[in-house]
Amino acid sequence: MKLRVITVLLGLLSFSGVAFFMAPASRELWVILAFLCFGGILVFDLYDQIASQWMNPIIFLLIYALILSAVLEVGVEGFWRDFAGAVFLVSLLFEQNANQWTGFGALRTTLTPALIFLMLVFAQSLPSLPPEVSYGFSLAALIMASYLELFCIFREGSASNAGSFMSALRVACVGVGALFYCSVFVPNLAHQMPYNIMSVVLPGIAVLIALFSAFLNHWRRRQTLFFCNWSLFIFWEALSGEDFRLYAAIGALLGGAWTVMMTLRDEIDPENYKQLYLKLSAWGIPGSFLFTMIIFGISPSQDELLRRGSALWVLSFFIFWAGLRGFKIPKERPSARPSWSWRESLALVVTLVGASLLAGVRILPTVFSDIWIRAGGIK
């Protein structure tokens, strides 16, 4: 186990180092962002899922290499190909690590959306298509990647995907991909007709998914959908084209990818309030890192459509929070007492520090933009 952890750590560091020194100045921050996402997933791997078997670290590193390659690509075609490769490998990890199930249903596997994603990527290469349609395909591909897990939600044992490293990888890949594409290749897309309508369409989809999740009994399945929506939230923020919302999206990406791994999967100890806080913070409840990012993400805007979109996002999050009313705290201590290691403590600190950012940004409103600009960001 230790050897696998050391291997993946060394791989992560060496890939990042090579990518950082090869990257042009404008892409260095993207390499750092990808490193923070994937490094966080590794650090917060509370249940040692990544190191459980050799194939997981290998594919984890390959996905990381593809994402790094994607953010270093000069052309949009190369970016989409690398991105599609990462999505395919993530979907493969879902199949490999998921609970065993029976039957064959094309609509019950994560591979189907990954293949649709690839088709949408290939279709963008057709020169006969007008640019509007090509952009439409790229936006559809990002939506498809955001809802990768939706396709296997009704599968037996799919609840175990909540809080899995595959789910965190999906959030990281889609987040980095969406942010990079929207910021570098189509920075002004949201201000053009008919794409500005996406400011409302994306939150609308999120509300529909939230309503759908309300009918699911298992909280883990609802949480899977919550993080699917979170990816869409990052995409929406990135697409808005507003600087402040872009910085919020970066925070939301880091918060989302890490929080998936911070989620405690075991039954909690009713006397341990830290466990309860950590478990609930994965829903973006007030006082959590994710909540701070929600506040930043839906901050006031001059754009009418964005304001409506923000309202829809609030609605979708409320629907998820309303579902927490059924959350039962066990009255007795679980037979197998959950462990509390340095990783859980670190997760708790990150959540609390993330929450305190809200206060910090009130005092220093330009803190995100200052960091991004001074570090040589794209804006």
Next chain:
Amino acid sequence: MSNYQLLLPQCTLLMGVLVLALFEIVDKKFHHYQGWVVHMIALSLAMIQQTLLYRLPASLYGTGGMILDGTTQLFSLSVLLLSILIQINRRAGKYSSQSQTAILTLGITFFSLFAIQSNRVLFSVTSVLAMIWLSHGVLATETKRKEESNLIYSGIIRGVIFLVVGTLLVTLCMSIFGESQMDEIQRVIVRGRLRQGPVFVVEVLILFLGALVLGAPPFGGLLGRARNHASWSLSMGLTGVFAIVGINIFIRWGLLVFTRPAIGVLELESLSGWNILTVIRVIAVVGLILTPLFAILDRNVRGSLNFFILNPFVQALFAASFGQREILGGAMAQVIVAVIIIGLLISSFQALDFSPTASLSQWVAMGRVDVLTCLSIILALSSAAGLAPFYGSYLMQKTLSINSAFAVVLLFNVVLSGFYVGRLITLAFQKGGLHGNFATVSRSQKIWFTVQFIALIFMGIFWQPLYKYGAYSIRQFFGET
């Protein structure tokens, strides 16, 4: 330096055949492992010699019966690489003690190099005929004793059919062009004083032979059921060798003879009234649909794989049929990727001791038995399907960027191939399964698989060197040295 130096790899292979024949004659005095070592040395030496032949100056190329330009170099190296991969996997095979099999296998490599490098249609036809008969002979040695004679007769008949068509082609070439040498044929066509009818017949025959040797559906009958019970290495390996020779016929006998670089030197234009590029595209389109479709419909794992490993070749053929310089270079490089895919599939299935007659039900839950080997197979098939991040996806993007209505068929191919791969992936990690008696894969084998599939993925991410080699291979044709 003389033209005879082109024959160095063939001489090495011939020496290998002779040494193995000596083993066969003295029998029992040599251990079969020694035969395997001789076989490997012959192939490795031939590979090194073939690689070093790139240093030959261009002036020596088309002057004799043999030719060695960039395309033949690439195809020859692919054949040798595949032969080495086949042989590596035969070390622990239960058939490896049969020295006859070793001699015949080395003979197939020997003749396939002639089929690729020969500048005369006559010699190539003869070499392919030898390949057909030798491959049926070698496949028959690995089947049940009572089946052997049936397979041999079947092979003879298939060879004779090929010979009839080949003889007709050579006769027509001699009568129309006065020569069966390919560069001479092109010169005669360029003069443009020929009646189009006979040229049309020659083109039809060449394309028919190319499709027959490539084995893409519906022409996949050259090896037939001889592959059903043979070892994984020979069954899939020989399919790959024939596919390389087949695509060589399309490119070298078809494209390079009946077209020429257009003004601007970026794409090819047809020399005859009948546009051979369009016809090759139609053949490739049929292959693009039928190859994954037949793979899906075949419930036998071996049968479906024998179809599916042709998918990268068909994709390469489709890309080459547009006759554009950039895409043609990409298509050539795809052949090398296909070789590595076949090598990885052979080693994985052979290591698992997967039954040749196994159906899909025995594949169920395979990923729970041996996850690394299973994933190696899956990733190799994903690469064959042209999915990202593998090299095929780069070629797909480039091919789709050509403004052609045929691009829809390529997308359809991705859908079918994706369905095939997706089905295998989902079945591999499902509940249940018969869990047959699979062999335990050793640690060194697992490392070997990992290296191969990481190489496949890296060929997709860092595709530039591979593409540059493909482009380099066709550079001479476009008038550059």
